[in-house]
Amino acid sequence: MKTTEIKPQNRTATPAPTARLNFAKAAPKVFRAVIGLDAAAREGLDPTLVELVQIRSSHLNHCAYCLHMHTTDARKAGESEERLHMVAVWREAPHFFTEREQAALALTDAVTRIGDAGVPDTVYARAATHFTDDELAQLLALILTINTWNRIALATAKRAGTDER
Numbered sequence: 001m002k003t004t005e006i007k008p009q010n011r012t013a014t015p016a017p018t019a020r021l022n023f024a025k026a027a028p029k030v031f032r033a034v035i036g037l038d039a040a041a042r043e044g045l046d047p048t049l050v051e052l053v054q055i056r057s058s059h060l061n062h063c064a065y066c067l068h069m070h071t072t073d074a075r076k077a078g079e080s081e082e083r084l085h086m087v088a089v090w091r092e093a094p095h096f097f098t099e100r101e102q103a104a105l106a107l108t109d110a111v112t113r114i115g116d117a118g119v120p121d122t123v124y125a126r127a128a129t130h131f132t133d134d135e136l137a138q139l140l141a142l143i144l145t146i147n148t149w150n151r152i153a154l155a156t157a158k159r160a161g162t163d164e165r
């Protein structure tokens with residue numbers, strides 16, 4: 001019997017991004033405006049729902065910095081590890097989330113991936129059955145805000161685990 005030597009694959013780690021600009025220092029008025037939008041968007045929404053939406057959008061955008069920050073915040077607020085692990089696959093595990101949370105997550109998916117198919121009427125209608133007009137506007141603002149934060153963090157190569165707020 002002939003044995004073959006198994007050679008390790010030549011895998012190179014992705015190098016850590018080089019330091020990029022500090023957005024808050026370089027554009028302080030814009031940064032403060034986004035903070036203001038973030039605070040305004042959260043008003044009237046359940047804090048648990050806020051974190052679930054932010055986590056889901058951060059998953060979809062591959063934003064490790066924001067994902068780490070919002071899972072940490074959710075844990076501090078009492079969110080279970082079980083639900084945190086299920087956010088990425090919420091459609092396959094709907095029993096972990098309320099109908100209202102599922103509607104919010106579906107809207108988060110559609111708005112975050114708006115270039116794929118827009119926001120389908122069915123997704124919007126589902127959200128509209130679970131949220132008042134005022135709440136729906138807040139939820140949309142929240143989704144827009146976390147997408148903005150994700151893009152800022154990704155474009156400036158924010159490092160997950162640093163939580164530089």
